Amino acid sequence: MTGIGTVSEEKKPAPAPRKGKLKIILMGGLGALLLVGGGVGAGLYAAGAGLAGGHKAEPEDPNQPRLVPREGADQTAHAGGKKPRAIEEALDPGRYKASYYDLAQNFTSNLRDSDGFMQVSLGISTYYDQRVIDRVKAHEMAIRSAVLMTLADQDSFVISTPAGKKQLQKSLKNAINEVLVQKEGFGGVDDVYFTNFIIQ
Structure with missing residues (x-):
């Protein structure tokens, strides 16, 4: 018998986590990891295949005009000349001779x-x-x-x-x-x- 004013409470053991919830959490984490890895792989493939701006340089046409660098200007950016613009594309006028x-x-x-x-x-x-x-x-x-x-x-x-x-x-x-x-x-x-x- 217990003392006055106290009621005996039996401690109930905490319920064990359900295996189904843990499995869902682990599967979700694995799925997210696979998506991230797949995205990185696709990005690297696109860059290597020329789909993301990393395309291979087109062969230069000898009949196309070439930019004329100004004397003393940095000529490394457009060594040999740049492909002529169709209609609108700004150039740095300090770099080229008009x-x-x-x-x-x-x-x-x-x-x-x-x-x-x-x-x-x-x-x-x-x-x-x-x-x-x-x-x-x-x-x-x-x-x-x-x-x-x-x-x-x-x-x-x-x-x-x-x-x-x-x-x-x-x-x-x-x-x-x-x-x-x-x-x-x-x-x-x-x-x-x-x-x-x-x-x-």
Whole structure:
């Protein structure tokens, strides 16, 4: 018999963990480990097979223009030249030498939804070798047509602003590069310059 006010309690043994729950936890951990290992393996395979940006270098085409490094500039990044850009890709201008070419004649075009017209003279620049300028000369008729179509699509109010002129330069560069891509498979014109600009 126990003392007054105390009730005897028998200690019950703690229930043994069920084997089913432990098995589920172990299987889940093993499954997660397999998923992580499989992901790492797939990533390594993709990198080795060229699927994740680690592709093998394409053989260089000797007919493609090459970037012309500036004298004294670091030439290791693009030794021998870089594959010509199709239309838009920025280059570090401090690293490459620019060549310039004036397109032969003025461009005169009516403006969109207006009685006005514009007359411009254009020059281009490239960081590539003489082959880009030679191809601009060879396809000057097609380039003139693309430039005139671009000019005819301009709004006189927009192109009278500095921002409008900058946008027009970008549109003309893209139009010229599109012609070169269609005719030669590459662009290569980096900038377009106005050497004369009249709106009436």
